[in-house]
Amino acid sequence: xxxxxxxxxxxxxxxxxxxxxxxxxxxxxxxxxxxxxxxxxxxxxxxxxxxxxxxxxxxxxxxxxxxxxxxxxxxxxxxxxxxxxxxxxxxxxxxxxxxxxxxxxxxxxxxxxxxxxxxxxxxxxxxxxxxxxxxxxxxxxxxxxxxx
Amino acid sequence: xxxxxxxxxxxxxxxxxxxxxxxxxxxxxxxxxxxxxxxxxxxxxxxxxxxxxxxxxxxxxxxxxxxxxxxxxxxxxxxxxxxxxxxxxxxxxxxxxxxxxxxxxxxxxxxxxxxxxxxxxxxxxxxxxxxxxxxxxxxxxxxxxxxxxxxxxxxxxxxxxxxxxxxxxxxxxxxxxxxxxxxxxxxxxxxxxxxx
Numbered sequence: 001x002x003x004x005x006x007x008x009x010x011x012x013x014x015x016x017x018x019x020x021x022x023x024x025x026x027x028x029x030x031x032x033x034x035x036x037x038x039x040x041x042x043x044x045x046x047x048x049x050x051x052x053x054x055x056x057x058x059x060x061x062x063x064x065x066x067x068x069x070x071x072x073x074x075x076x077x078x079x080x081x082x083x084x085x086x087x088x089x090x091x092x093x094x095x096x097x098x099x100x101x102x103x104x105x106x107x108x109x110x111x112x113x114x115x116x117x118x119x120x121x122x123x124x125x126x127x128x129x130x131x132x133x134x135x136x137x138x139x140x141x142x143x144x145x146x147x148x
Numbered sequence: 149x150x151x152x153x154x155x156x157x158x159x160x161x162x163x164x165x166x167x168x169x170x171x172x173x174x175x176x177x178x179x180x181x182x183x184x185x186x187x188x189x190x191x192x193x194x195x196x197x198x199x200x201x202x203x204x205x206x207x208x209x210x211x212x213x214x215x216x217x218x219x220x221x222x223x224x225x226x227x228x229x230x231x232x233x234x235x236x237x238x239x240x241x242x243x244x245x246x247x248x249x250x251x252x253x254x255x256x257x258x259x260x261x262x263x264x265x266x267x268x269x270x271x272x273x274x275x276x277x278x279x280x281x282x283x284x285x286x287x288x289x290x291x292x293x294x295x296x297x298x299x300x301x302x303x304x305x306x307x308x309x310x311x312x313x314x315x316x317x318x319x320x321x322x323x324x325x326x327x328x329x330x331x332x333x334x335x336x337x338x339x340x341x342x343x344x
Binding site: 001002003006007009010011013014016017021022025026028029030032033036037040 | 188189209278295301333
């Protein structure tokens with residue numbers, strides 16, 4: 001048998017051999033794919049659910065960072081200073097290249113954040129007042145006792 | 149690389165395969181369903197013709213389409229979708245066999261195939277003395293290459309990709325397979341042809 005004859009017979013026999021696939025094979029495969037898609041969907045859905053949370057967390061973290069910065073800017077001077085003096089203290093010197101804070105941008109549009117931070121600052125002032133009021137004005141008795 | 153329309157390609161030309169694959173990748177589930185409907189029978193036939201039990205072939209076809217669906221983004225448009233699909237199926241089959249071999253090595257009892265059911269599916273098939281001879285005579289990889297060439301009409305490059313080798317190796321395999329069949333076939337076929 002030469003090559004051409006062999007190839008012809010192989011093709012002819014292969015074409016006549018159509019036995020194996022059950023009729024429902026494609027339907028079962030499609031069903032399995034649908035199941036697989038459904039099984040893999042929840043993690044993606046969860047990721048989508050978390051996106052708004054992440055979107056909210058970023059401004060929140062920025063707000064907290066700004067609040068910390070403000071608190072540090074209004075950091076209490078030595079205890080002998082009055083709270084009013086503390087509030088009047090200028091902010092520490094800043095790097096001129098750092099334009100992120102109010103020192104470089106005195107009137108940014110912060111969409112109502114000023115009011116919130118002003119309220120926070122007044123709370124801190126009130127807390128500072130209470131703290132100062134609670135400080136003993138006279139020398140500490142214990143300390144003098146130890147000195148003796 | 150040019151690809152011919154393989155008989156196992158469900159009559160889908162390469163351009164049509166690409167169109168359906170692109171649509172599937174874009175989220176068109178109906179396009180992927182069309183690929184499954186057109187290609188599943190041919191893939192099943194390839195697996196069974198090259199020695200996989202029909203019941204295992206059912207599972208492999210499903211698994212191959214699931215893997216393809218998951219990895220549509222990785223489909224390389226230089227090749228026919230069938231080439232990619234058959235490559236996935238071939239690797240799944242190798243993995244499955246390796247797993248079974250490990251189980252046997254560990255002393256576990258492998259799940260038995262259902263030879264009666266498989267045999268029943270072939271009962272009404274026309275006699276295929278040459279392919280029967282090929283299955284009896286040829287090493288497994290030669291048999292796979294021979295089927296992909298003459299059963300699926302794949303070109304040499306596509307066969308090499310499916311079997312994970314190079315084109316030269318496939319040419320050598322096909323040459324050896326044909327030579328072996330040609331040597332054995334005449335008397336075998338003469339006996340067949342002698343019977344009415």
